[in-house]
Amino acid sequence: MANRISRITAYVEKRKLGFGVARLIMMSGVNVRSIGPNDPDPPDALRRLEQALPQLLSAQELSELQQLLSEA
Amino acid sequence: MTVSIGVGVGDAVDVEKAVQAAVEQARAQLGGATAQAAYITATVDYEASRVHTAFREALAGVPLHGVTTSLGVLTAAGVRNEGHGAVAVMLVGGAPGTAFVAASTEADGRRAGEAAARELVREAGGRMPRMILFNASPGAEESMLEGIASVCPDVPCQGGSAADHAIAGQWSVFTHEGPVPTGVSLLGLFGEVRVGTALCTPYTPTGTMARATAAEGRTLLTLDGQPAAQVLGRWMEGAIDDQVRSGGNILAQTALRPIAVRRGVSQRDHYVTVHPAHVHADRGSVDVFARIEPRDEVCLMTGTAEGLVNEVAHLIDLALAQGNLTTRDVKGAALIFCAGCAGALGPRVDEGLRTFSRLLPGVPLLGLCTFGEQGYIPGLGNVHQDLSLSLTLFANGRP
Structure with a gap:
């Protein structure tokens, strides 16, 4: 099972393409591309990523993402 | 040619x-x-x-x-x-x-x-x-x-x-x-x-302004003699309160409300827009992406998407x-x-x-x-x- 950051990144990439992932990196300051799916989630990076998501995703997309994360 | x-x-x-x-x-x-x-x-x-x-x-x-x-x-x-x-x-x-x-x-x-x-x-x-x-x-x-x-x-x-x-x-x-x-x-x-x-740029001056009183390169130290982070925090009306307290990145919060240095050009003004990037809570200073000199008039700007x-x-x-x-x-x-x-x-x-x-x-x-x-x-x-x-x-x- 991939870590939470990788699953968030995969969701953003699917919905918003590479441009969306680049915006996520810019807004959070977390280079998500450097975090492998099997790495442990760095807590501070995960917190910053989750804080940035509302600027990128609609309420519906956020809800869908939360659902996907909770199912895993 | x-x-x-x-x-x-x-x-x-x-x-x-x-x-x-x-x-x-x-x-x-x-x-x-x-x-x-x-x-x-x-x-x-x-x-x-x-x-x-x-x-x-x-x-x-x-x-x-x-x-x-x-x-x-x-x-x-x-x-x-x-x-x-x-x-x-x-x-x-x-x-x-x-x-x-x-x-x-x-x-x-x-x-x-x-x-x-x-x-x-x-x-x-x-x-x-x-x-x-x-x-x-x-x-x-x-x-x-x-x-x-x-x-x-x-x-x-x-x-x-x-x-x-x-x-x-x-x-x-x-x-x-x-x-x-x-x-x-x-x-x-x-x-x-x-x-x-x-x-x-698409920004217009809000009328809110202060004089830069201390700066080091691209770090704004004080505005009107007060820590720059506090002044900017007041201008931003709560949007960067966390960063003023604890430090941090303010690029997103200031993208549509940046600051600018007013430069007089013959009969009109040109506003050199400056993006505040990061607050250092310990010093009360603000890192920016362009040079601000002491005595520069710093204005709060506003814009929309x-x-x-x-x-x-x-x-x-x-x-x-x-x-x-x-x-x-x-x-x-x-x-x-x-x-x-x-x-x-x-x-x-x-x-x-x-x-x-x-x-x-x-x-x-x-x-x-x-x-x-x-x-x-x-x-x-x-x-x-x-x-x-x-x-x-x-x-x-x-x-």
């Missing part, structure tokens, strides 16, 4: 394939003209050294110049970055002597600017450039422009500063010799080539007017779009970019997202500022 412009974009996972695709598209648009210089860019998703090597191999003998772009490559159809990044090239074609490149990695900004400009003029056999495409690492652009002006007075410089996605110093300047983390690269246009240039989208049409109009060009004259365009603005706009940046398709249909466009923008303001000279759009339109000399 005629100038030909060809632009290509590639986004294959494999960097060599991405560069090859971009070069093939650009060459096809040159109409048989010989490439005299190449303006290259790539997102940091690709390794800069591999990007440079691939362009050198694909464009054997063509001088290279450029910087990395944040977020993606800008085209008239929208942002290109499907998933693995993007590379792009603008080929400047024409007779020998139309374009030259030069670079410097001198640590001192002014000396770097001087050295690169001297080399550019030497390459051109002592001629002054018609204009300069300027690209540099973030940090010393004002000094670099001063250095260039000491060698090439009154020559317009248009450009943008190297960028990555994370604001983590992963950017590169592409000199002909290779990518460097710190330095300046110039692409000079010479002869009878006509250009139209513009630098603008709608204004940013609509600013592209204004930018094109300004550049056409500045160059006394009609839309039919334009052979190519180089757009610099502040990465902070593009990040704040998100998908809406495509609306602005499609303005090029509407107003300049079929014109090859190369666009970058940068961490600082440069352009020529009549009466002020070449300026470096933030949260701006910079445009160069290329056209043939008059028959």
Whole structure:
């Protein structure tokens, strides 16, 4: 099972393409591309990523993402 | 004298394939003209050294110049970055002597600017450039422009500063010799080539202002004698309270409410927009992306996403007017779009970019997202500022 950051990144990439992932990196300051799916989630990076998501995703997309994360 | 412009974009996972695709598209648009210089860019998703090597191999003998772009490559159809990044090239074609490149990695900004400009003029056999495409690492652009002006007075410089996605110093300047983390690269246009240039922002002053009372380079220490972070915190009405207390990045919060330094230009004012980047809670200071001097009048500005989208049409109009060009004259365009603005706009940046398709249909466009923008303001000279759009339109000399 991939870590939470990788699953968030995969969701953003699917919905918003590479441009969306680049915006996520810019807004959070977390280079998500450097975090492998099997790495442990760095807590501070995960917190910053989750804080940035509302600027990128609609309420519906956020809800869908939360659902996907909770199912895993 | 005629100038030909060809632009290509590639986004294959494999960097060599991405560069090859971009070069093939650009060459096809040159109409048989010989490439005299190449303006290259790539997102940091690709390794800069591999990007440079691939362009050198694909464009054997063509001088290279450029910087990395944040977020993606800008085209008239929208942002290109499907998933693995993007590379792009603008080929400047024409007779020998139309374009030259030069670079410097001198640590001192002014000396770097001087050295690169001297080399550019030497390459051109002592001629002054018609204009300069300027690209540099973030940090010393004002000094670099001063250095260039000491060698090439009154020559317009248009450009943008190297960028990555994370604001983590992963950017590169592409000199002909290779990518460097710190330095300046110039692409000079010479002869009878006509250009139209513009630098603008969609922000208006709010009337809230203070005097800079202490600053160190690009760190604002105090405004009206009080810690800059506290003053900015009051101006932002709660939006950066956490950062004022604990420190942190404020780029997103200030993208539509930046600050600016007012400069008087004959009968009107020019506002040099400055993007507040980071609050240091312990010192109460604020890092910014452009120089603020003690005694400068610092103003709070305001803008909207709608204004940013609509600013592209204004930018094109300004550049056409500045160059006394009609839309039919334009052979190519180089757009610099502040990465902070593009990040704040998100998908809406495509609306602005499609303005090029509407107003300049079929014109090859190369666009970058940068961490600082440069352009020529009549009466002020070449300026470096933030949260701006910079445009160069290329056209043939008059028959």
